[in-house]
Amino acid sequence: MTESLYQMEADDAHPIDLVERVIGANQWSHQRVSDDELAVEIAGCWCDYRLFFAWHREAAAIHFSLALDMRVPKAKHGQVGVLLATINEKLWLGHFDLWSEDGLPMFRYAVLLRGTSGPSHAQIEELVNIAVSECDRFYPAFQFVIWGGKSVADAVACALIDPVGEA
Numbered sequence: 001m002t003e004s005l006y007q008m009e010a011d012d013a014h015p016i017d018l019v020e021r022v023i024g025a026n027q028w029s030h031q032r033v034s035d036d037e038l039a040v041e042i043a044g045c046w047c048d049y050r051l052f053f054a055w056h057r058e059a060a061a062i063h064f065s066l067a068l069d070m071r072v073p074k075a076k077h078g079q080v081g082v083l084l085a086t087i088n089e090k091l092w093l094g095h096f097d098l099w100s101e102d103g104l105p106m107f108r109y110a111v112l113l114r115g116t117s118g119p120s121h122a123q124i125e126e127l128v129n130i131a132v133s134e135c136d137r138f139y140p141a142f143q144f145v146i147w148g149g150k151s152v153a154d155a156v157a158c159a160l161i162d163p164v165g166e167a
Helices: 015-025 074-088 121-146 152-159
Strands: 029-034 037-043 048-056 061-067 095-099 104-112
Touching: 015 029, 015 037, 015 048, 015 061, 015 121, 048 121, 061 121, 074 095, 074 121, 074 152, 104 121, 121 152
Parallel strands: none
Antiparallel strands: 029 037, 037 048, 048 061, 061 104, 095 104
């Protein structure tokens, strides 16, 4: 068996411990699933989001995912695949994916930490803010395609309209 490419120093905090401190400081509901995994639930504009952080020692990376609270019927997987590709072209960080096992759309991102002492408070907060912002932005597009009978182009166009003012 090959030795891990990443060796945490004895005085380094476990990366998920650092994430858990940020989550706790924001008073977000969370549960430590294991030493290397943390589940979080926070409110978005359209629904509650389930966030998941997992530490992968060999890659020296934290894998992050945010699941949208909806299921994609198998009959819509093709259209949603086109929607995912179209949305992903518009993103700078992370990507949307469809968890095939449960049909859940999700936002995913990995934070590489090799050569660092772990993620910063600001990095974790920014990661969560970006993910929630992108999910809030594109949630209606998923709804339009899955339930509204809209084309991918129309759904994305509606999601990219920036409202002005408040109602």
